[in-house]
Amino acid sequence: MMKLFAAVLLMAAVVNSQMTCRLKQHGIPNEWVGLRDTTGKCLQEMRNQVQMEINASNIYLAMAAHFSRDLINRPGFAEHFFKSAREEREHGRKLIEYLSMRGQLTKDVTELIQLIDVDVKIDSGVDALRQALELETKVTQSIRSLIKTCEKSSPSWYHLSDWLITEYLEEQLTGERDLAGKLSTLTKMMDSQGAIAEFLFDKQL
Numbered sequence: 001m002m003k004l005f006a007a008v009l010l011m012a013a014v015v016n017s018q019m020t021c022r023l024k025q026h027g028i029p030n031e032w033v034g035l036r037d038t039t040g041k042c043l044q045e046m047r048n049q050v051q052m053e054i055n056a057s058n059i060y061l062a063m064a065a066h067f068s069r070d071l072i073n074r075p076g077f078a079e080h081f082f083k084s085a086r087e088e089r090e091h092g093r094k095l096i097e098y099l100s101m102r103g104q105l106t107k108d109v110t111e112l113i114q115l116i117d118v119d120v121k122i123d124s125g126v127d128a129l130r131q132a133l134e135l136e137t138k139v140t141q142s143i144r145s146l147i148k149t150c151e152k153s154s155p156s157w158y159h160l161s162d163w164l165i166t167e168y169l170e171e172q173l174t175g176e177r178d179l180a181g182k183l184s185t186l187t188k189m190m191d192s193q194g195a196i197a198e199f200l201f202d203k204q205l
């Protein structure tokens with residue numbers, strides 16, 4: 001057991017050391033790096049958003065696995081959440097690419113993505129849709145806060161704010177509306193048809 005623990009610690013150390021760039025800068029000019037923020041809040045919130053998107057992806061992956069179980073067997077829900085997981089991972093990737101494009105990933109990226117435990121418990125399809133809507137609401141609030149922080153930073157990161165509004169806020173708002181609509185439909189179906197409603201709804205997903 002101790003050997004296994006030591007091996008895990010060693011692996012973590014190797015992974016961490018691989019994530020840290022030890023190359024010298026070799027006097028390469030860095031004046032082009034425009035994202036200079038006196039408080040550092042915008043950059044920190046941007047990095048937090050990467051983690052939030054990856055966490056959301058893992059939560060959706062757990063939901064998809066739940067609906068894929070033979071005892072649950074809801075292929076429509078499973079596919080819906082597998083797709084959501086892929087989208088969230090893509091959101092995280094795009095944020096990382098933006099940071100790279102603005103010269104913010106030239107040093108240490110060790111803390112950019114942390115592994116966290118995913119604690120997902122689902123009672124039903126309605127419950128899963130409600131949890132997904134709550135999750136997306138939190139993500140939207142986080143992106144709104146990020147945009148506000150970056151606009152207020154000195155100097156203003158107006159390009160980043162514009163990019164976040166165009167690329168992220170639009171998708172968040174339509175995604176929330178879609179989930180709210182699905183939740184409303186399934187809830188009404190369950191009220192009138194009972195348990196068979198979830199089976200029928202799953203076929204439509």
Ligand SMILES: [Fe+2]
Nearest residue numbers: 053088091139
């Ligand atoms: Fe997202």
